[in-house]
Amino acid sequence: MNFCGNCANDAHRATRPPHWSDMEVKMEKTADEVKRLQSCINDLISVLALPAIWSGNESSQIVGTLLDVLVAMLRLDFGYARLSDPSGAPPIEVVRLTQPQHPSVQPQEVGRALDPWLSGDQTTSHFVVPNPAGEGEVSIASFSLGLQEEVGVLVAGSQRVDFPTDIERLLLRVAANQTGIGLQEARRSGDQRRVAEALERRVAERTGQLTAVNEGLRRSEEYLAEAQRVSHTGSFGWRLSNGEIFWSAETYRIFQYDPTTKPTVELVRQRVHPEDAALLKQAIERASQDKKDFDFEYRLLIPDGSVKHVHVVAHALSDESGTVEFIGAVMDVTEQHQARAALEKAFDEIKKSEGRLQFVIDTIPGMVWSGLPDGTFDFVNEPWLRYLGCSWEELSARGGLRSVVHPDDLEGSDARWSATRETGRHIDHELRMRRADGQYRWFLTRALPLRDELGNIVKWYGTATDIEDRKRAEAGLREQASLLNLTHDTIFVRDMDDVITYWNHGA
Structure with a gap:
C-alpha cells in the first residue's frame, strides 16, 4: 500500500x-x-x-x-x-x-x-x-x-x-x-x-498478483468458492426493493441451475418440494414484511427425482435510506438428515435389543444420548465421551451434561429441555459445549421420544451435531459484507463464469 x-x-x-x-x-x-x-x-x-x-x-x-x-x-x-x-x-x-x-x-x-x-x-x-x-x-x-x-x-x-x-x-x-x-x-x-x-503456497502466489483491486477480488472469490464447495455452503443476497437475488457458484450447484441463469424467487419455488411449498411461501412473506433475520429448513426436489435438505440463514442489512438487503448462506444438510433418518431407523430396529442398541450407538460417527421420561440423562455414546475427555462415571460426578454447556447457553437450554418434556415435541436448539481441552464448540441438538403402546414416553433419544464450521461461515459472510459496505464506491464480485455474485451498498 x-x-x-x-x-x-x-x-x-x-x-x-x-x-x-x-x-x-x-x-x-x-x-x-x-x-x-x-x-x-x-x-x-x-x-x-x-x-x-x-x-x-x-x-x-x-x-x-x-x-x-x-x-x-x-x-x-x-x-x-x-x-x-x-x-x-x-x-x-x-x-x-x-x-x-x-x-x-x-x-x-x-x-x-x-x-x-x-x-x-x-x-x-x-x-x-x-x-x-x-x-x-x-x-x-x-x-x-x-x-x-x-x-x-x-x-x-x-x-x-x-x-x-x-x-x-x-x-x-x-x-x-x-x-x-x-x-x-x-x-x-x-x-x-x-x-x-498448501494454502500458504497458494496465498504466496496470490500476494504477488494483488496489484489491482479486480484481480485481488477475483482471487479472493476463488478461495471463498472453494471453501463453500468443501463445506457445501453457498451464499446469496436478496434486495427487497427490486427483488434482485445474487447467488454464489456453490448456491447454483446446490439448486442445480446453470450459472448463467438469473436467480429469482420463482426459480426457488420451482425447486422446492411440493410438501414444503407452503412453508417456503410463509417464510418469504414473513421476511418481506418483518425485514428481520431468518433461519429455516426446507426440501428441494431436483429434476432427477432426488431430494435435498437445505438450511437457510440470512442477516438483514439496511442502509441510511432504510433499504433492506438480506445477506445469507444456504447449506446442503442432506447428509445430516440422512444420518438422522438412519439413526431413527436404527432406533426402531433395536427397541428389543439393548445390547444391539449399545453397539450401534457407540459406532455411529456422531454424538448420541438417551434419557429417562423425567429428563434425567442416563447414557451418552463413546464418541461423545471422547469429545468430553472423560468416562460416564466422571461426567456423572461433575453434574452430567449440564456441566459442559456454556454458561451463557445454560438457562435457555434448561428451558427448552423442560418444554420438550412437557409437550413431547423437540425444537432444534443450538448451544455451545466444552471440549476436553476446555474450548467450546457450537452444536445442533435434536431429541425424539420413544413411546409405548399407549403413547406414553418411556425414553428419550437425541443427537448433537457439531455446527462450528457453519457458525464461522455465517460470521465470515456478515463480516465480509459489513467491511465492503463501508465504502460508497461500487464494488462487485464476479465468479469464474463472469457472473456477478455480489455487490455492495455503494452499487
Missing part, C-alpha cells in the same frame, strides 16, 4: 498543462482517491486472507508471517509481537525490521524497551518513544491479541510523523483481531500442517 501517494500526486500536478480546467483537476483528484481506496481494499483483503495460511502453524510462525506482511504493507520501521504462554513459560517474542541494519537487535531487547508503554490500559494507544531498534524516535501503535491481552500484544512502529493514519489503524486493528483468532486456534489444534502449507 502506497501511503506516500501525495508526493507523487504533487509532482504530477506540477507538470499539469496551464490550460487544464477545474473539472479536469477534480477528475484527476477523484481518480487518485479511487486508486487510494482500491489500494486500501486490496490491503484489507490481504489481511483478511491471512488466517487461511495459519491453520496448523505454530504461534511463532503465525506472528512471523503477520509481521512480515505488516512491515512490507505499511512501510514500518519495525513490527513486534509478544505472546503469552498458557503453561507459564516465558513469553514468545518476535520482531521484524524494515532492513537488516541492526542484526544484533534481539526481540527481548525490543520488548524490554517497549515495556513502559505496553502495560495496563495503554495498549491500543499511540505514543512517540525512543526507537528500540535504531536511532531517533518512532511513533508506535499497540493492539491486544485476544480479549484483554489473553494471547499477547502487537506493536507497530514507524518514524513517519503521521503514523498511524486512520486507515493504518483500521488495518492494524483488523490484523490484530484476525491474529488473535488465529493464535487461539493454533493453541487448540496443531494438526493439518499439510493443508496449511
